[in-house]
Amino acid sequence: xxxxxxxxxxxxxxxxxxxxxxxxxxxxxxxxxxxxxxxxxxxxxxxxxxxxxxxxxxxxxxxxxxxxxxxxxxxxxxxxxxxxxxxxxxxxxxxxxxxxxxxxxxxxxxxxxxxxxxxxxxxxxxxxxxxxxxxxxxxxxxxxxxxxxxxxxxxxxxxxxxxxxxxxxxxxxxxxxxxxxxxxxxxxxxxxxxxxxxxxxxxxxxxxxxxxxxxxxxxxxxxxxxxxxxxxxxxxxxxxxxxxxxxxxxxxxxxxxxxxxxxxxxxxxxxxxxxxxxxxxxxxxxxxxxxxxxxxxxxxxxxxxxxxxxxxxxxxxxxxx
Amino acid sequence: xxxxxxxxxxxxxxxxxxxxxxxxxxxxxxxxxxxxxxxxxxxxxxxxxxxxxxxxxxxxxxxxxxxxxxxxxxxxxxxxxxxxxxxxxxxxxxxxxxxxxxxxxxxxxxxxxxxxxxxxxxxxxxxxxxxxxxxxxxxxxxxxxxxxxxxxxxxxxxxxxxxxxxxxxxxxxxxxxxxxxxxxxxxxxxxxxxxxxxxxxxxxxxxxxxxxxxxxxxxxxxxxxxxxxxxxxxxxxxxxxxxxxxxxxxxxxxxxxxxxxxxxxxxxxxxxxxxxxxxxxxxxxxxxxxxxxxxxxxxxxxxxxxxxxxxxxxxxxxxxxxxx
Numbered sequence: 001x002x003x004x005x006x007x008x009x010x011x012x013x014x015x016x017x018x019x020x021x022x023x024x025x026x027x028x029x030x031x032x033x034x035x036x037x038x039x040x041x042x043x044x045x046x047x048x049x050x051x052x053x054x055x056x057x058x059x060x061x062x063x064x065x066x067x068x069x070x071x072x073x074x075x076x077x078x079x080x081x082x083x084x085x086x087x088x089x090x091x092x093x094x095x096x097x098x099x100x101x102x103x104x105x106x107x108x109x110x111x112x113x114x115x116x117x118x119x120x121x122x123x124x125x126x127x128x129x130x131x132x133x134x135x136x137x138x139x140x141x142x143x144x145x146x147x148x149x150x151x152x153x154x155x156x157x158x159x160x161x162x163x164x165x166x167x168x169x170x171x172x173x174x175x176x177x178x179x180x181x182x183x184x185x186x187x188x189x190x191x192x193x194x195x196x197x198x199x200x201x202x203x204x205x206x207x208x209x210x211x212x213x214x215x216x217x218x219x220x221x222x223x224x225x226x227x228x229x230x231x232x233x234x235x236x237x238x239x240x241x242x243x244x245x246x247x248x249x250x251x252x253x254x255x256x257x258x259x260x261x262x263x264x265x266x267x268x269x270x271x272x273x274x275x276x277x278x279x280x281x282x283x284x285x286x287x288x289x290x291x292x293x294x295x296x297x298x299x300x301x302x303x304x305x306x307x308x309x310x311x312x313x314x315x316x317x318x319x320x321x
Numbered sequence: 322x323x324x325x326x327x328x329x330x331x332x333x334x335x336x337x338x339x340x341x342x343x344x345x346x347x348x349x350x351x352x353x354x355x356x357x358x359x360x361x362x363x364x365x366x367x368x369x370x371x372x373x374x375x376x377x378x379x380x381x382x383x384x385x386x387x388x389x390x391x392x393x394x395x396x397x398x399x400x401x402x403x404x405x406x407x408x409x410x411x412x413x414x415x416x417x418x419x420x421x422x423x424x425x426x427x428x429x430x431x432x433x434x435x436x437x438x439x440x441x442x443x444x445x446x447x448x449x450x451x452x453x454x455x456x457x458x459x460x461x462x463x464x465x466x467x468x469x470x471x472x473x474x475x476x477x478x479x480x481x482x483x484x485x486x487x488x489x490x491x492x493x494x495x496x497x498x499x500x501x502x503x504x505x506x507x508x509x510x511x512x513x514x515x516x517x518x519x520x521x522x523x524x525x526x527x528x529x530x531x532x533x534x535x536x537x538x539x540x541x542x543x544x545x546x547x548x549x550x551x552x553x554x555x556x557x558x559x560x561x562x563x564x565x566x567x568x569x570x571x572x573x574x575x576x577x578x579x580x581x582x583x584x585x586x587x588x589x590x591x592x593x594x595x596x597x598x599x600x601x602x603x604x605x606x607x608x609x610x611x612x613x614x615x616x617x618x619x620x621x622x623x624x625x626x627x628x629x630x631x632x633x634x635x636x637x638x639x640x641x642x643x644x645x
Contacts, residue, residue, distance in 0.1 A: 044504045150594040151366075180365040181531045181575040182568075182610075185590025192586065207505050213579045214588040237579055251509035252579060262509045 002071055005201050006056065006088070006169055007032040010065035013048075013055050021271040025051040027225030028065070030307075033169065038195060038202045040216035040233070042209060042248070048225040048270065049205045053171050056203070057090055070168075086116040089162035091172040095154035099146040105130070106142040109161045116165060129164035132198070133157070134190055152183035156190065163194060170194070173205045188215050209252055213237060221245045224268055224278045227307060231314030241316035243285050276301045277319060285320055294320055324395060325353035326525050327377070327414075327493055332389035334372050334381065343386060344598050346372040348549035350389075356492065359519060359526045361536030361557055363572065364546035365595050370529045371419065374497045377527075378410050393493070412442050415486040417479075419498035419529075424482060425470040431481045432456070432466025438488040455484040460514060476507035483514065493525045494518075501530070512539055533569070534576040537561035545569045548596050548606035551625060555632035565634035568607050605637065613638060 013026040025048045033039050043049045054060045056067055058074055058081050066073040074084060089112075092098040099108055109126045118125070130138035133156040146154055155175065162170055172191065176184040192215050194200050204216065212219050212233055219236045221229040221244065229242040240246045243261075250258040263282045268274070280286050280300040291297040296319040299305075307315040332350045335343035347369040354360045362370045375381040377391055379398060391398040393413060401409065418424050426434055435455055436448045453463035459480040470478055479499060486494055496515060500508040516539060519526050528540050536543045536557050543557040545566065553566040564570040571591040577584035593610040596602055602609050608618035617637060625633040626640045 044506055152594060180595065181533075182365060182571050182591035183594070184575050185571075185588040186592065187590070188588035189590060192588065210577045210579055214577050214584060215586065234585070248505060249579070251505055260509065260513075262513055263506050264510070 003034050004032045005035045005070065006203075007068050008052070008056065008065065009068065011052070011055065011062050011067065012064035013051050013060050014063045017271045023270040024225050024273055025270055026055060026062070027270075027273065029222075029225070029227055031220055031227060031230075033201060033203050034218075035168075035201055036195065036199060037217040038192070038204060038215050040212035040219045041203060041205045041222060042207065042212060042219055043222035044207060044248075046268075046270070047222045049222050050173055052222070053090070053173055053203065053205050057088055057171060058084060082116070086112070086118075086165045087167050088169045088171065089165060089167040091155075091158055091162055091170060091175050093174040094178045095151065095158045096146065096178075098158055099154060101146055103145075104142065105135075105144050105146070105149075105157055108146070108157055109164050112161055112165050118165070125164055126160075129160040130157075132163060132194070133160035134186075135160065150183075151179050152186060155179060155183075155187050159187075159190065159194075163198065163200070166198070167200060169201045169203065171203045171205070174207070175204065176211065177206070177208070185214075191215060209237065209249060221248070224273060225270055226278065226317065228279065228318070229314075229316040230307065231311070235311065235314050239311065239314070241310050241314065241321045242279075242318045243283050243320070244279050245316075247284060276303055277305050277317075279318075291320065296320055326356040326358075326394060327354040327527075328390070328392040329353070329373075329377075330390040330392070332373065332376060332391065333387070334369070334376050335386040336372075336382070337384050345601070346549055346598055347376065348601075350546070350549070350551055352544055352551065352554070354493065354525050354527060356525055357519075357523045358542070359528060359540040361540035361543035362527060362529045362546060363531060363533050363536055363543055363569075365531050365572075367595050367598060368546040369549040369598075370546050371497055374416060374495050374527070374529055377495060378414055378416055379406060380410075380416075408442070411438060411486075411491060412489040413491055414493045414495065415489070415491040416495040416497060417482050417486045417499045419501060425478060427470050430467055430469055431473065431478075435466070435481070435485050435488050438485055442489045451488075455487055456481075458487065458518070459484045460510075474507075475503055476510060479503060479507075479511055480514065483511075483518070487518070487522075490522075491524070493527070495527045495529070497529045498531075499528075500535070515539065531572070532576060533561045533573050545572065548601050549598065550606070550635065552607065552623075552636070553628075553632070553634040554625065555628070555630070559630070559632065565628040565632055565639055566607075566636045567611050567613050567638075569634075571610075605635070 008029050008031045011026055011029045015023045017023045041049050109129055110122050127138040135141050135156050176187050216233050219233050220227045223244050229245045240249055247261040247263050250261045261284050274281050277300050285291045291300050299319045305317045305319055307317045309315050310321045330351050332347055334347040335345045337343045364370045376387050432452045435452045439446050439448050439451055452466055456463050456466055461480050500511050540557040543560045544551045544554040547568050553569045561573050564573050574589045591610055604619040604621045605623040608614045621637050623635040625635050628634040628639045
């Protein structure tokens, strides 16, 4: 059994945009998720991280490249996708929005088992999943409706609904961003416990580097449809190589030693990916003249740059790295 | 020390109070804000921090009972006649609302929306020039005034709302979660803008958020709220770095320090859920979730006790001279 549970190879996902333009939401991503790890996919909104997650789940089809699960490319045939979605489960951002308000908690958690036609005692499995997610005693929650729970409890129900299928991979899109501060840590601790006790692998999509420091083994930083830096969490956050990662890190209020590099403007437009390094129009190295001094300014503006290993296990896509 | 610009005394706000028992959202809160000073109000949803913002401008739903004093420049907002209140809103105190992305009128050009606020309060003002000036102040080109809200990004809309709040040159700006729905980089841009404005215009500011780390960076002083009361107050950086109240400690730990190995692969949270304002626990309302609660806590009448260097905290451990 290979160490890699899921990977994307040269993955491209495109959407039609206005005026016949094409948005390159995911623009050539090679990403590996290893068994038993927590991988954080970090970037600003619009960088393509949610599209990448949806493509991994088989909800979007790639225009080019492939998603491979357990060494096989995934197929978009319904007969393949249903069991696949039993093995790869998603936890969405807003627990209130992803729970059916008219279903009891029992129904919510049991639904996946029914769709997947899993054998065995449904009530026992539902109870186990709820207890595992920290909702104890589980029977007390069976007949409740989502509105009767707090935000943290609702997110636990969503996690129980995913874990009841005993998936190999959990894809969590901003799992705590809509939760209260004090509840956040509890949900993250639950996710780590699921990794240790149930052996699930987690891909967590977030804009929050602090969250990555809390739970991730590795980080992949995404910018405008590409992974621009990847490495083990501590290595990447203590030696960020890409100027985009450095800028992201510098605006985390807790990181005070770093001078703030506030990038101007918003995440750029995926219908107009800049030539050369896609980050160069916002790059502090280019703006400060540092790229000029290093003699790479021309390459930054004209030559695309791929990820390369700069330090052991730590890759970055920057002409200056 | 001179008179504070804003002085809130023993504020109580109860929703739906008429007749039957209402929901007590704010239960006896006092604080001062001096001219040009920044105060942070921290706490989780339901702790009453946004209710305070609404009470200051008296923009809460009907049937809400507000008791206490809200002295702005010595004059009680709660006693003002409607005409006086309208004049004070926006020209003296203004607010940047939470969820601002929906606060703009979708079918009106943003420049006109700002202009409208100016015209109402000062019909003789040179509206057009002032709108252009305000847009520049918040870092938008004046021509964006011709755009409709949907043509602007989230960060740009937030800038428009800040321009709107500044339209009548208030002395106090209340910012209620102004960066919550924004992206990290845009959050940093908006925080930097608020900081610059506060300094350049000498604005007093009340900054409301659940993110203590942001407050430590933006504000001079912070008050932490729990279940409708202030449970700790002091210098913002100090409160974040060495909390005296166990609730503050939990809130601070929710935003891990990158590089701090005690948080690495060790997220820390707080068990339980924020209390229901209709059923606030007895004694110290935090006791059911508190990791250092003692036998007395369910009965203790907690109040803000001195906790050293301008700090006060409502915890029996502080009263006993020991930090939890």
